[in-house]
Amino acid sequence: MTEQQFQGRIGRTYAESEQWWEDSVRAPEDAPNVLMVVLDDVGFGQLGCFGGLVDTPNIDRLADEGLRYNNFHTTALCSPTRSCLMTGRNHHSNGMAAITELSMGFPGYNGRIPHENGFLPEMLVEQGYSTYAVGKWHLSPAESNSAAGPYDRWPLGRGFERYYGFLGGDTDQYTPSLVHDNHQVDPPASPEDGYHLTEDLAQRTMDFIGDAKQVDPDKPFFTYFCPGACHAPHQVPEEWAAKYDGKFDMGWENAREEILERQKELGIVPENTELSPYNEDVPEWDPLSDDEKRLYARMMEVFAGFLEHTDAQIGKVLDYIDELGELDNTLVVLVSDNGASAEGGPTGSVDENRFFNNVPEDFDENLAAIDDLGGPKYFNHYPFGWTWAGNTPFRRWKRETYRGGASDPLVVCWPDGIDSRGEVREQFVHAIDVVPTVLDAIGLDAPSEIKGVSQSPVEGTSFSYTFADSEATGRHETQYFEMFATRAIYHDGWRAVHPWPFGEPISAEDLSATTLEESGWELYHVAEDFSEAHDVSSEHPEKVLELVQLWWSEAGKYDVLPLDGRGVQRFAEDRxxxxxxxxxxxxxxxxxxxxxxxxxxxxxxxxxxxxxxxxxxxxxxxxxxxxxxxxxxxxxxxxxxxxxxxxxxxxxxxxxxxxxxxxxxxxxxxxxxxxxxxxxxxxxxxxxxxxxxxxxxxxxxxxxxxxxxxxxxxxxxxxxxxxxxxxxxxxxxxxxxxxxxxxxxxxxxxxxxxxxxxxxxxxxxxxxxxxx
Missing domain, CATH: 2.60.120.200 (Jelly Rolls)
Structure with a gap:
């Protein structure tokens, strides 16, 4: 925002002088409000409007009044995806190859989003928008989240005018670690008083919006609402989980069948879509003991209640904006940051921190906790099987570059700006495309400079062209993926994937040029094989070679190297x-x-x-x-x-x-x-x-x-x-x-x-x- 030169006149006295006030910066006339809702660890097949078995009536309402995108992609992990959503640049370009706690001393990995990669709120606040962030941040270097700062990468340092939430990757829903603007605060109530973080965040969102609208009702807002749900801990008042009692007794294989059938009915997937092959890491449901089935079903019931409870809080925010008369001219973008999470392990978990410390779960201990799951006593997470089902019809899950990790729900609703209602869009879209799309909808260009800092080019492509034309040719033709050395590349309807056993160190032998460039790649013709069910690499070796070479080209362009396949071991890295x-x-x-x-x-x-x-x-x-x-x-x-x-x-x-x-x-x-x-x-x-x-x-x-x-x-x-x-x-x-x-x-x-x-x-x- 450039200050204007004084254009009045200053004489020796007031009578000889002329006042002048610089013009207030105002957003373009009729510019929409923007509400970006980012869910956490919610898979492609978990929302009701994407065929899921959980009731999400408020998100479904957005889908009915707007558009669903079935070909939306993320990075397969939270902080990297959120950096894309905020900047329109790839995660390695943002130095955000992984979560900030796993940063390393390389340009694509250092956890420090450069200021030349401006955030969307930095762009909009200079164009007359009110800007608010509520909930999960996880975009500042982990070591800077103390009172010593520096604060330049906290929300208020990246263009948000007000903030209330938590700076890390997750927090307890009953006793959260909270920050208000730039200082820590205690939760306003206790779990005994009925406190729950998601409800608190929804109320703060409404407060922020209402505070400004009652003073300047014509000033649009950009609100970044990130409840932290449904990341572990899966915590929710008992009445929400109780609604799903017995609803998941069918097991995860049958759940996948049901979800795929619903997806086809809703038109979310093509009619010829097949379920991806059985995941070898997931135990079969039928041979499980009665106690195992009872515990695992209960863990999914708690997650389902948590997701529906989150949907209800989103509904409160939408209803409030509607009461203000602003909902029709609010561009709502709702996404998940990655696929469903497998951090609960094969048997589920009562404490996620065991996963991060390589400590195995004890089934008997977990079974003893069954009646308290979802309450303040445990930091629980469901087992692998429900993760796999939650990503139906795809392979695998969060942290991996198969579609199960990187394909996620996207809902866009803007009644005043999008005439289409309840339709599905199939064009390839990536998280880096959201920023240019929002700017396009408002009628703004990405700035060349923010606060004196020259800006790098936005790397995403606006998908606003899809709003009115379901048949429009896709414009995002190529996209690389990398997470913990698992790799993928999308190009023109084809997708090559190089899987890697998560957490396995990469040896010197594995880093040989031959291994990295030629072996282990799978190929999927996703234009015809939506779910990556059939590896056709042996039938199209020339296509594999073409895509692998393209991946290396993109990797060089976006600071993807060096590859590092270590998982939780990176927590111990010196920083x-x-x-x-x-x-x-x-x-x-x-x-x-x-x-x-x-x-x-x-x-x-x-x-x-x-x-x-x-x-x-x-x-x-x-x-x-x-x-x-x-x-x-x-x-x-x-x-x-x-x-x-x-x-x-x-x-x-x-x-x-x-x-x-x-x-x-x-x-x-x-x-x-x-x-x-x-x-x-x-x-x-x-x-x-x-x-x-x-x-x-x-x-x-x-x-x-x-x-x-x-x-x-x-x-x-x-x-x-x-x-x-x-x-x-x-x-x-x-x-x-x-x-x-x-x-x-x-x-x-x-x-x-x-x-x-x-x-x-x-x-x-x-x-x-x-x-x-």
Whole structure:
């Protein structure tokens, strides 16, 4: 937005002078509002209007009044797709090859979306739009999400004027980690009061829109509404899940059959569409035990309730916009960021953080949790089979470049701008195409400069030409895909796919030019074979070669290299941290919690925690320092007038060491020392064991063994807090007392990590090989 030169006259006095006010920037006359709704981990076959078995009446209403796109594609993962939706550039062009927590020091992978790749709100706010973001962000470097910033890649630094939501990849629906504008806030209510995050986000969306419309009703808005549903944890009030009691007892194979039949009836897929072949990673339903069927069906019931509950909150927002008289001139774009998620594993999960730490689920423990699934006690996720069914009719799922990971629902509705109602569009569309389409609908060009920064070319293609013409020839002819070294390329009705076993490191031999360029590629003629059911690579070797060469060309153009097939191992990669490297971290009570990626790194290394405190007469209790959540972490606290240390191993077990002596009154140091005593086995989900020693000043008062620790991460939702356990309590014994604030006086808590950090040798070899 360029400031205008003063055009009045300034004389010696007011009488000799002439006032002048610069013209207010206004959006084009009759410019539409824009509401972009981004669902999380919702597969192609899960919405009702895409043939799914879950009731989604409000999204269905949008589909009935607008258009559904059955050939819409994403990157197969959340942050990368969201970066495309915001910038119109490919995910590697945005430095967003994966989620920000898996960033690496390469241009396409560093997690730092360059400012020359302007965000849609940065474009629109300079054209007279109000701009709001509500819900999941996950677009700033993970290490910058603390109070130290920098804030230039937070929502308010990328063109949004107001923000309310969570910065990470997921959060607890009952006790979320929330940010309002540029500062952390507590949830406005508790789960006991009926609080649920998705409801809160919907209300904030309505508040933001209403606040501006009552002052300037002609000013259009761009609202980015990202509820974080239906990412794990699948949490929803019981009455929503109860509606689906028994609805999924048929099992996932039969569910796929039903969904495909509904998709054909709705015209979402061609009549000749076949189900893709059976997924070898999914167990057959019929041979499962009765208990397995009961648990797995219940997990899907909870997900279904969660999705319908989310649909209801979307409906509230739509109804509110309608009450304002604005819905007809609101361009609504509703998408999912990737295919349905397989992060629940083959048997489902009661805690997603076990997946990120390679810790296997225990079926008996999960079965014991069945009655509490969906509530605040568990971070649950359904098993592979429902993931596969949710992506009907495609292969595979999130994180992979088959259509099951990269083909997602897209609904576009704009009553004043699109005459067609309830129709399906078949043209190829990608997430990078949304920005130019929105600009096209408004009548704006992408700016050449934003706040003095020259802009890179938008890489997407507007699909507004499809609004009026279902038969229009597609204009997005070529699109590459890459995620964790799984690759694909679409060109002119053909799709080549190079699968990779997720999480398997790529060896030097695998990185040979021959392997990468020629072997392992599959070929699908998706113009005729919608679901990628038939690999025809052996019949068309020349087409395979053509597409593989095209993939390498696109990879070079968009910073896709180097390929890295590691999965959760990349959580442990060294990354820049706030401040200079140091061996000691000092924390004070009363401040904001520190996100895990910005906190002292204590896993798998010798370390100590020392609290300088004053103990009042009559005793004391509360947390000195805690990092993590019920899904894993550690806490140093006082209870029963004794010092306690608990290491929560990914929600499976809590290992506790308690002081032998009662705390004396007065000023003193309370210290915990952790000495590693064994090796780490990350692949088996086992962090370094150790001995914990507790001290009052220099007197040892307790010792105990911690047989296994968290190996990789305390979780995407974790945080460190001093003087309390700020988010979701690490320790079960004081969970009902959360935040369990320390009742004495804390001067400071110092974490010393001068012990040598653990290095995963295989991961280090992979990292070094990738530099070759």
């Amino acid at each position: 820049p941290q706030p401040g200079r490297p140091r061996d000691t971290y000092v924390y004070y009570p009363g401040g904001q919690y520190v996100p895990e990626n910005a906190a002292a790194k204590v896993l798998n290394r010798d370390h100590s925690i020392t609290a300088d405190v004053t103990i009042p007469e009559g005793g004391v209790e509360g947390v000195l320092l805690a990092n993590g959540s019920r899904s894993g972490g550690y806490s140093l606290f006082v209870a029963d007038d004794r010092l306690h240390y608990v290491h929560n191993y990914v929600g499976v077990e809590e290992y506790e060491v308690v002081a032998d002596e009662v705390l004396p009154d007065g000023e003193m140091q309370l210290r915990m020392e952790f000495e590693t005593t064994g090796d780490v086995d990350q692949d088996a989900g086992k962090g370094a064991p150790g001995i914990v020693r507790l001290y009052y000043d220099d007197e040892e008062v307790g010792e105990g063994e911690i047989p296994v620790t968290v190996p990789i991460t305390t979780g995407l939702t974790a945080g460190l807090s001093c003087g309390c356990d700020a988010l979701n309590a690490v320790v079960d014994d004081y969970r009902e007392q959360t935040p369990f604030e320390f009742t004495g006086v804390i001067a400071r808590v110092t974490v010393d990590v001068s012990g040598e950090p653990f290095v995963h040798e295989a991961a280090e070899v992979d990292r070094l090989m990738a530099q070759e």
